[in-house]
Each structure stands twice: as structure tokens, then as C-alpha cells.
Amino acid sequence: MNTSTSPTDRYHPLNSTAGDTPALLIDTLASPQALLEAAQQRIRAASDLLETLYCLSFNQADCKDIPHIVNALYLLTQDGSDLLQVVQQRMAQ
Incomplete structure (x- = not known):
């Protein structure tokens, strides 16, 4: 692990985080394999939800369910995209 990496460079906030202070962060020094697996898990979950x-x-759904579904899809795809972006940046280095 590179000890000269500052915490602000090491941890990348998820874009889906609400508020001014991100609570969920991506460890940019995690292995590319771990980052790809996390991205794949989120994108697969979004894909499975869309397939469902x-x-x-x-007509079977309550109107209030639609924003909940859209929010879940947004979180999953945005987090997966953020993870893939970190992997892409790592590979470019």
C-alpha cells in the first residue's frame, strides 16, 4: 500500500451520496478485482430489478412504488458507475 497517499486522494466519495458530507466512499487503493466485483454486483442488481x-x-404496482424503484435503480447504477470510474483511473496510471 502506498503510504504517501493522502486520505482525500485515497477515498473517492460516491456521487449518489446525499448531503454535503459523503458517508460512503470508495477506497481507490482497493484491488481492481475488488472494485470490479463491487461494480458488477451493483450493476447486476439493477439489471435484475429492471428485468423484473x-x-x-x-397496473399491479402502487403509484408510490415507482419513485422508490427509480431511486433504487439510480443508487445501484450510479454506485456501479463510480466504481468503474475508479478502476478506469487506476488502469490509466
Whole structure:
């Protein structure tokens, strides 16, 4: 591990974090494999949710459920995208 990396350079905040102070961070020094697995997990979960929605009828859903579903999809895809961005930056170094 590179000990000269400052905490502000090492930890990348997730863009999906609400508020001014991010509570969820990506460790940019984590192995690329671990970062890719975390990204894949989130993107797969979003994809599975979309596939489920494709198979269902929105007539069966309550209108208040739609914003909840959209929020979950946003969080999963944004977090996966943030993780992939860190991997891309690591590979460019």
C-alpha cells in the first residue's frame, strides 16, 4: 500500500451520496478485482430489478412504488458507475 497517499486522494466519495458530507466512499487503493466485483454486483442488481419490472405490469404496482424503484435503480447504477470510474483511473496510471 502506498503510504504517501493522502486520505482525500485515497477515498473517492460516491456521487449518489446525499448531503454535503459523503458517508460512503470508495477506497481507490482497493484491488481492481475488488472494485470490479463491487461494480458488477451493483450493476447486476439493477439489471435484475429492471428485468423484473419488464415482466410485471405497472397496473399491479402502487403509484408510490415507482419513485422508490427509480431511486433504487439510480443508487445501484450510479454506485456501479463510480466504481468503474475508479478502476478506469487506476488502469490509466
